[in-house]
Amino acid sequence: MQLVIKNLNKTYANGVQALTNVSLTINKGMFGLLGPNGAGKSSLMRTISTLQEADSGSITFQSSEGEINVLEQKDKVRSILGYLPQEFGVYPKVSAEVLLDHLAVLKGITNKAERKEIVTALLNKTNLYDKRKKNLGGFSGGMKQRFGIAQALLANPELIIVDEPTAGLDPAERNRFHNLLSELGENTIVILSTHIVDDVKELCTDMAIINKGEVLLQVHPLKAIESLENKVWRKRIERSEVESYNKRMNVISDRMSAGKPVIHVFSEAQPEEGFEIVEADLEDVYFNTVTSHQLPFTNK
Template sequence: MNTLKINDVSLVYNNGYQALNAINLEITNGVFGLLGPNGAGKSSLMKTIVGLQKPSEGEIFFNGIDVVKKPLEIQKQLGFLPQYFGVYPKVSAYNLLQHLAKLKGIYNNNERHDQIMNLLGKVNLVEAKNKEVHTFSGGMKQRFGVAQALLGDPKIVIVDEPTAGLDPEERNRFNALLSEIGEDIIILLSTHLVEDVRNLCSEMAIIKQGTIVAKGNPNQFIDALQGKIWQKAINKSELLNIEPNNTVISKQFIEKIMYVTVYADACPTGFIPVTPKLEHAYFTYLNNAK
């Protein structure tokens, strides 16, 4: 079992901007979702975990090793899948994995070949191994990205906004792949998409302005909102009266009609109850309703 412990980590940049504020997390094998809007501190936390920048305060331990003092210890066991995986033109999937495997220190030819073919099988790309990666569909590129992230048998993999741009079928295939991989290692999923967390993660945290505002199991978040989420179809003029007197957590158009959703212990006049979803919990915490 792999364990990542983040103890009271804060990060203040040279210009005085506080990117992280007293972060405390303990993460073990599986897919852990770090959910927050753009600019919330997700990237700052990921860079700090993997030793690309040192925290201003706090400690980070990976499998008992202080990675603030010894960042190479986590970097040697790290895989990374960025949001957009750039590839060289005119290079086949197999040859690109060969190149990346050498960069990761896999120098034995037989070992390198066996690992590449095993990973191409895992991500269902064996038949495409001689095709140039830049010709792949978005879903194929993301699956190739998983293969390169798993070169060298990492113990922790960081995945950044993985399903952006994927169609529903590709997203389902990709999510199934991440779930399978996450049984044996830590996968840190950094995203602003609630759907990715709901589909993949057994544990999650919501980050806002560099602070963890909530953490736990997605189902616990949903259960905590039972009987507290209410919705009403309105026109724009009504919104001016609703917002000052209610805790509004979201506004959205459905078939050209605006629906306002609020958090309250009792049903406000004219509203109807709504079955809570994870996005309701997300917006509730983002809007300081709890």
């Protein structure tokens, strides 16, 4: 099971180039696609899920039934695809059970007894069975996302795409959603598109960073973190000093702590007195890649 994307390009009618020579190889498991808002993540997800055309390039999926040309064999792709878009609309006055049953019919599950069994199993899997009679308009954000996963799992997909699934969820719902996604990644390809670094750190065994429509990096998260070892330095500074440090050093991030900025700097040696070395994390990898394009490790 493998998804291979080669030299994919997409420019919209308004002249915005959303994807530029995107190439990725994605194997079974959880794959994180990390990038800021507007980086091209959703454009790539919509292209893979056959919702928009590419200008050039290729996407092939090695499924249990053989190789599928994603850009040309759209019906075949849809039959093995589960998709949870960034904005997932529901009918507010319809219950979870009724809507999931309706969506199962649209997926081609016409046998009533089989459909009931599948709907019940998915509502249990997503921890929504006790709320199955409740109208979706009364669901919390996390419950709606779990319903979104339930509909994405209809017809046993081999490829699952989830676009910004945890944005806006409270910590408890986010943890529930993480557990569900992690379980799904054991037997399928799950592409998690997000700007939340912690989602990738906690869930994914492989990842790519994308910005301005270009893939900057594809690497194992732990390998990327290890490559920054002894190269990330921290210092608490005054707000008035931020601009000066940005001009003089490779500042990869700054955040407020106890009312003052704390900067992280990428450097082979101590940048100057007052800096302390810190243990690098995936956020450092992300900001270092996106802001400076300095890649101290080898891409896949």
